[in-house]
Amino acid sequence: MLDRLLGHDFLCSDGRIVRVNTRAARVARGALSDVQAFVRALLPAGPLWVVDDENTHRAAGASVRQTLGAFGHTIPGDAIAGPVAVSELVAKARGAASLVAVGSGTVNDIVKSAATELGVPYVAVGTALSMNGYTSAISALLVDGVKRTLPATPPVGVLIDLDLCAAAPRALTLAGLGDMLSKPFSEADWRLSHHVLGDPWVKEPGELLATAFPRMVKDATDIGAANPDALASLAECLLLSGLSMAIAGASSPASGAEHLISHYWDMMCYARDEHPHGLHGTQVGIACCLVEPLHHRVASLGALPASAFNVDAAVAAHPATRVAAEAQVLARHGRLPEAVVAAIAVEALKKWVPRDVLRERLLRVRDGRDAILAHVREALLPYGAVRHALEASGGPTSPEALHAELAGDLDDWTVARDIRARYTVFDFASEWGLGPGGPNEGLACSERAGARA
Numbered sequence: 001m002l003d004r005l006l007g008h009d010f011l012c013s014d015g016r017i018v019r020v021n022t023r024a025a026r027v028a029r030g031a032l033s034d035v036q037a038f039v040r041a042l043l044p045a046g047p048l049w050v051v052d053d054e055n056t057h058r059a060a061g062a063s064v065r066q067t068l069g070a071f072g073h074t075i076p077g078d079a080i081a082g083p084v085a086v087s088e089l090v091a092k093a094r095g096a097a098s099l100v101a102v103g104s105g106t107v108n109d110i111v112k113s114a115a116t117e118l119g120v121p122y123v124a125v126g127t128a129l130s131m132n133g134y135t136s137a138i139s140a141l142l143v144d145g146v147k148r149t150l151p152a153t154p155p156v157g158v159l160i161d162l163d164l165c166a167a168a169p170r171a172l173t174l175a176g177l178g179d180m181l182s183k184p185f186s187e188a189d190w191r192l193s194h195h196v197l198g199d200p201w202v203k204e205p206g207e208l209l210a211t212a213f214p215r216m217v218k219d220a221t222d223i224g225a226a227n228p229d230a231l232a233s234l235a236e237c238l239l240l241s242g243l244s245m246a247i248a249g250a251s252s253p254a255s256g257a258e259h260l261i262s263h264y265w266d267m268m269c270y271a272r273d274e275h276p277h278g279l280h281g282t283q284v285g286i287a288c289c290l291v292e293p294l295h296h297r298v299a300s301l302g303a304l305p306a307s308a309f310n311v312d313a314a315v316a317a318h319p320a321t322r323v324a325a326e327a328q329v330l331a332r333h334g335r336l337p338e339a340v341v342a343a344i345a346v347e348a349l350k351k352w353v354p355r356d357v358l359r360e361r362l363l364r365v366r367d368g369r370d371a372i373l374a375h376v377r378e379a380l381l382p383y384g385a386v387r388h389a390l391e392a393s394g395g396p397t398s399p400e401a402l403h404a405e406l407a408g409d410l411d412d413w414t415v416a417r418d419i420r421a422r423y424t425v426f427d428f429a430s431e432w433g434l435g436p437g438g439p440n441e442g443l444a445c446s447e448r449a450g451a452r453a
């Protein structure tokens with residue numbers, strides 16, 4: 001599948017033609033020994049900068065720099081991917097013809113943004129299978145205490161040495177698996193936003209992973225054991241996942257409510273100038289375990305009779321005015337500082353609608369529930385499959401495994417829906433009042449009622 005996409009124009013069913021910027025991917029054991037030929041074939045002649053961080057410098061950056069006879073920039077080990085780190089690199093590498101990023105999450109985000117700003121191509125040399133951002137057209141940066149996904153040009157090539165990845169800290173690999181396991185939920189959220197709000201949705205991003213994703217889930221135990229063959233299936237998924245976002249033109253196929261929880265946890269730490277409790281994917285994997293029961297509960301509601309849905313009560317529980325909605329948002333983020341909550345409220349209020357609009361929406365969803373929720377359910381694996389895959393890999397599955405301050409169940413974290421205007425299962429649950437004390441709290445299909453615990 002990868003080879004059919006790389007360097008090609010991709011015709012999407014909605015008529016868009018998406019240029020896949022990444023022209024080559026080499027994923028193999030010992031691939032690092034080919035780095036010179038790989039880079040020379042893709043990057044123009046002229047000054048080349050190799051960018052790594054303190055860890056990846058030791059693992060591969062120093063040797064790559066030497067092999068390529070390149071200039072070098074090593075990002076401090078505790079750096080945060082944000083505008084400051086990007087500006088530093090841009091200032092240093094001005095005049096560069098191209099860049100090579102040696103690393104995974106932070107290094108990649110910084111180099112991708114810097115290369116975009118400099119207007120030069122870059123190659124990503126992956127040192128760990130910790131995230132799906134290698135081929136994505138976005139870069140995750142912390143701006144004013146809020147994690148933002150900003151448009152950025154993907155690399156022209158990605159080289160991943162599976163031996164190097166097998167030797168990387170196991171937590172990095174498990175993070176990549178955790179990030180990937182969000183795929184069914186992100187896709188379900190995306191479909192919900194399509195059916196409920198009319199947001200654009202296309203089938204292709206999900207279809208890209210139709211073969212690779214189930215294989216990766218099946219390989220979860222071996223991925224946890226750093227078996228290079230199993231790592232190949234994780235690597236393929238991560239690269240395809242990045243492309244799926246590029247093809248969607250949004251992060252929707254790979255980032256839903258579970259990502260909002262992880263970003264929320266990040267923001268709690270950033271507010272204190274601390275690093276997050278866990279890696280992005282580690283947190284996402286745990287958040288997947290939190291959202292899995294809710295997704296299955298919602299997807300099963302299509303089987304209920306219309307009379308089971310209390311639309312009047314849901315509308316009555318909805319804030320009647322924007323001011324009332326804002327007051328509610330401002331009051332429910334006690335774990336974050338005031339300035340951050342004010343910024344959150346701006347995003348959250350983009351999702352507020354007057355009661356008559358909500359009523360029309362709820363009635364439409366109720367009347368179309370069968371088809372809508374069947375389509376959403378198709379995106380999901382069988383109930384429990386995601387949690388089982390994470391458990392099989394040896395990755396953490398509960399928030400308190402990361403830090404005591406994260407202890408709690410899903411209901412403690414659905415407020416994360418406020419941090420981004422994107423519609424997710426949290427908004428669906430909120431506007432129907434499916435949560436504790438909500439007007440449709442008891443709404444559940446009997447077959448799935450046990451899934452709420």
Ligand SMILES: [Zn+2]
Nearest residue numbers: 179254259284
């Ligand atoms: Zn992610």
